[in-house]
Amino acid sequence: MSTTIEQQHDLHATPAPRPRGTRARLLAPGWLRALWMTPLFLGIGLALVLGIRALAGWDPIWYWQPVLTVAFLTTAPLGFLAGIGCFDYWARYAVGTPTQPEDHSGHGAHSWRDYFRVNTDHKVIGTQYVVTTIFFLLAGGLLAMFVRAELARPGTQFFDPQAYNSLFSVHASLMIFLFIIPAFAGLANFVIPLMLGAPDMAFPRLNALSFWMLPIGGVIMLSSLIVGGFGAGWTGYAPLSTRGDPGSLFFQMGVQWAGASSIATALNFLVTIITMRAPGMTFWRMPLLVWANFTTSLLVVVATPFIAGSQFFAMFDRVLGTDFFTPDQGGYVLAYQHIFWFYSHPAVYIMMLPGFGIASEVISVMARKPIFGYRLMALSLMAILFLGFSVWAHHMFVSGMAGYLRVPMMITTLLIAVPTGIKVFSWLATLWEGKLHFTTPMLFALGFVSMFVIGGLSGIFLGALPIVIHTSDTYFVVAHIHYVLFGGSLFTIFAGIYYWFPKMTGRMYDERMGKLHFWLTFVGFNATFFPMHIIGVQGMQRRIADYAPEFANWNFFISVASFALGASTLIFLYNMITSWARGPRAEANPWRALTLEWQVSSPPPVFNFDEIPQVVGNPYEYGVPGARHAVLNGDRAAVEEEVRVH
Amino acid sequence: MLNPLRSEAEAFRFVLLLLGYFAAIVLAKAVLGTTAALVVFVALSVAVAAWIVRARSAA
Amino acid sequence: MTAHAPAVDVHHGEHHGPPPAHQSSRVSAPVLGMFLFIASEVMLFGSFFTAYFFVRVVNPDAPGWPPEGFHVPVFVAGVNTAILVTSSFTMHWALQSIKRGNRAGLQAGLVLTLAMGLTFLLTQMLEYARVGFAPRDTAFGSVFYGLTGLHGAHVFVGLTLLTVATVRAFRGHFSPEHHHGVEIPGIYWHFVDVMWIVVYATIYLL
Incomplete structure (x- = not known):
């Protein structure tokens, strides 16, 4: 490195x-x-x-x-x-x-030390983000290994129930707030200004600030383990989180830091996308990754304040003794869940939409075909955005909330499968008769599509009232969330990291090791999480340190598989570190992609472009003879030619 | 998509409009009671929504 | 949020920097950023109003509003409201002045706005001291202090931004062409005002 x-x-x-x-x-x-x-x-x-x-x-x-x-x-x-x-x-x-007049000395990284400084270059910040979030992926993954070690056999082996609760709570909080959401933000940070033909983000200093707030949130959540962790899960339901162990305070404040970071980044993305597109880059010519981050950022800006609010209330109840969630003082406990899920349901799309964008990029490039139904892809993102705000109470079907909310929430929940289905079929249609190149990013993208469909189907089960009343709070839910967040989000993050690795580092990763990583992850992932559907339907409760002996065999199998899955990450790490240090130099455009980030050198020049490019066509015209997305370096003749032809 | 709020002057105008909106609701509650206030609230909200939709389609 | 002072670009062109970005929107980036930030802030207020809604409306055994034995100073807060609304007028006047090149008007407008904002905040603190109940006294107290406190925090932020603008106004920054440094705090100030009108109407009056 x-x-x-x-x-x-x-x-x-x-x-x-x-x-x-x-x-x-x-x-x-x-x-x-x-x-x-x-x-x-x-x-x-x-x-x-x-x-x-x-x-x-x-x-x-x-x-x-x-x-x-x-x-x-x-x-x-x-x-x-x-x-x-x-x-x-x-x-x-x-x-x-x-x-101080901007002398641009804060741009670019000249040695590894520059990555540990405040830097306003979106490319450096993107790399900082990705590396930091991978650290938290490892930390969260290690906690998951502890959870599986405890669950390998019935009874209590290594951790008492309180410690066990802390393990899965910190695991989920790190994975969600410190890995998935910011990892997408990091990749987008690197790529979006390049894709738009912009020299940097709209607010470079805010960008640096939002990065540095992130490790603070992560360190706060990790250090909760010093005081015994928090046992209320990543959802932090009141009243458990408003009294008792001090660790919950770390969760409540850690979320504020991570949330502030993601709001600031989202704001930056929105302003960059709206005000800094290159000439010719209309909304309908933006790559789908940009579209995906545009919708995600809208979600973040509008929804994240709600989790901030819910955590403020829980923190006030605990520190100031307020009565927001104290029933005998006129408080209303369910209000916590409503406010929390009003953020956290949109949050699952915050954790998924950028992945949709990455998958669209990778699949179109590696299948050498234009993306099928480009406008519909963008519109279905917007549809998910709007529907995403109308489904929150499906997390509360068994909470005792108002009965009349149940059926409408079920209907909207099932409706949201429609735009998602449009996207899946669009990827399939893009693959249809394409010239598929099975590189590592493509493998992860295809793994994502297939695994996400399984997760989506179990989501429809869980959205249907008669089934969810039976499966609520069982391992079926655990299986579902891991199929969408691991098989969905994490696979696309891996796809994105492999896909842009040559652009970010200027070096090529080892393709054989990448493929090995994919297959081990894919098999280990399914061996770990698929059996959870079965034991979930049979009634194994989640978030409980001990379980009935009849689940012992499956759990032992799951634990062994999960260790293999954990080990596969080491291959990824080894590949990334050695390739970054000693890998062969990457070409500017190893995937023969059309989007703008591949039209500059690898790694890109400090200021991205010598001259702002002129966009002349759609970004996915693969296999279309003579199609161009953009013209660089003031090639005026080419621009005029393009404008004349179209 | 035309952004209705683009400058300080527009934000200032928004303050005044909102003041009128709430003044009407509060006045209705004080003079005629809660039900009337609810009616005023709904009527004004619908009027504002209709006005926004018309302004959008005109733009 | 107010970072983009056009006044600093004096030295531009002496070194090779990035190519100027293409401006693809009629709204300038800092103004758009402020409005989006305000959208986010509105949602934060929204979560507090959701708590208010649950405590006052949804809760089946909700007592009256305010409950028996509680009293909110409607008149004092009303005077405070008038002060805050007036400060929006002076803010608007300050910006209009600098747009016409009237620096004295800018300075006077900012100072007046600042003074009225401070008065509002102090009155609010006095009200807390005399209102006779604490945040821990039933959910009504929690919501009352939650919403007014959240708003108070925003007044504080607004005053900080305005102070910065005032300092710079007296140091000779800003011109009819470059006044983002006033306009953006001004937009934020109007937002603070808007939120107070909503808070006052829902907590005190309705």
Whole structure:
């Protein structure tokens, strides 16, 4: 990983000079400044809480709940962000001094150290995102291995039930908030400005800030394990999450950081897509990945505040003693679930739509055919967006909510299968009679389509009232969620990483190892999660550390398979690390793709394009003779020719 | 897709319109009671929605 | 959010930077970003109003609003509302002034807006001290403090943005051509105002 891409960089973006002298180094943005600013802000937070408590005469003055919430989980991370340099520009702007003119020294990465600094280059940020999220994938995966070790046999082996609850809760929270959602954001961060023909994102500094908020959320969630974790699951239902173990506080605050990060990124994507498209890049000429991230970002901007709200209420109930969810004080417990799922159902599309985009890119390129029904693909994304807001209560069919909500929610839930089905059939039609190239990204994309169909079908089961009343909270649900999130989201993330690996690193990954990784993952995944359908229907409860002996054989099988699945990730890691360090140099366009990111060198130049390209056609005209998507580098004659022909 | 809010001036106009909207509802509640307020609320909301739809199709 | 000061681009052209991006929308990026951020904020308020809705309407054994023994200062908050709405007028005036090149008007408008915002916030704090119930006193108290507190936090953010704009206005930034640094806090300020009108109507009046 230490080999860098400096050889290929345009050298007109020179690195900023290193600060000299101890004082200058302590004041320059970076890890050293973060090292003293984090405790400083921690102290400020402590003083704030203790001061207010002392002034108001509240007893005891030292009460760990507000101290933890404000000082450790809010101001100390802010101090870290300030120290590392996320706010420097804004601080200068705020006091009215002339802001430093942008000299673009923050662009590009000249050595591996630059990846550990605040960088405003969307390509560096994209790489930072992907690497960080893979770290959390490994952490979350390790927790899953612990869960399976405990479940390998009935009875209690390694973890008591409380610890077990923490394991699966932290596992799910990391995978959802720190891996799937930001991994898509990271890939999109790298690719979208390139695909649009833009030099960078609309707000590069906000982009850097939203990246750096992410590891904070992850570290907070991981460190909940120090205080015993949280047992309320990634859903954090009140009242379990509003009393008892302190770990829930880490979940509630960690979600705020990760949520703020994803809102900021989504905002950035939306503004970039709306205001920075290259000339000729109309909405109906945007690659489907851009469309997918456009709809996803709309979902994030509109829905994520609801999870922020639900976690604020739970946190207030716990820290301030409010009564949002206290029934005997006029509170309403089910309100938590309604508010939570009003975010979290759209969130499953936040975790899936970008994957649809990646699959569309990969399948069209590797089948050498135009995507079938391009406009319908984009419109079905929008349909999912709107329907996604009308189905939240299907997570609450057995919660005791108002009975009249059940049937309408069931109908909308089944309706949402229609746009999703359109997409699946469109991929199949794209494959039909195509010239298929079974590269690793293609294998993962095809694996995604087939596995997602299984997950979608079990979703229809779970959306149907008569069935879900029986299977609610069983392993059938666990099987379903892993078929859509692992077989769906994770497979597309792998597809995306392999597909853009040559573009991001400038080197080629090892194709044989990639294929081995795919097949091991594919087989291990099915061996792990398919039997869960069976034991789920037979009545094995989820989220319980022990189970009835009749499920012992299946569980043992599942655990063994899951370890193989976990081991397959090591191949992926080995492949990525060695290829990034020593892989053969990648061509600019190894997949012969038409979209704009492949028309520049691998890795792309620091400023993406010397001149903003002119878009002249659709992005998926594979196999169409003479079709062009864009004209680069001021090839005026070619532009005029294209405009004349069309 | 025409964005109805594009500048500070439009945001300011929105403040005034919203003030009128809520003033009407509150006034109806104070003078005529809750049912009347509900009627005013529904009527005004429908009027606003219709106006937005017409403005959209005209644009 | 207010980061994009056009005034800083003095040195542009001295070095080889990225090619200027193609502007594919009539709305400028910072203004659009602010409106989208406000959409997100509206949804945050939406989640608090959902809690209000559940506590007041859905809950089958909901007591009255406000419940027996609770009293909200409708008149004081009404005066406060008038102050905040007035501050929207001065904000609008500040921006119109700089658009016509009237720097004194800009400065006066911003200072007046700032003063009224501060008055609002202080009145709100005094109201908290005298209202006679705490966030932990039944779900009514929780929702009352939740919504007014969330709004108060937004007033604080708005005031911070306005302070920045004011500082820069007095340091000679902004011109009839470049005034994003005023316009964007102004948009945010109107949003704060809008949310207060909704909060006041639903919590105090209806």
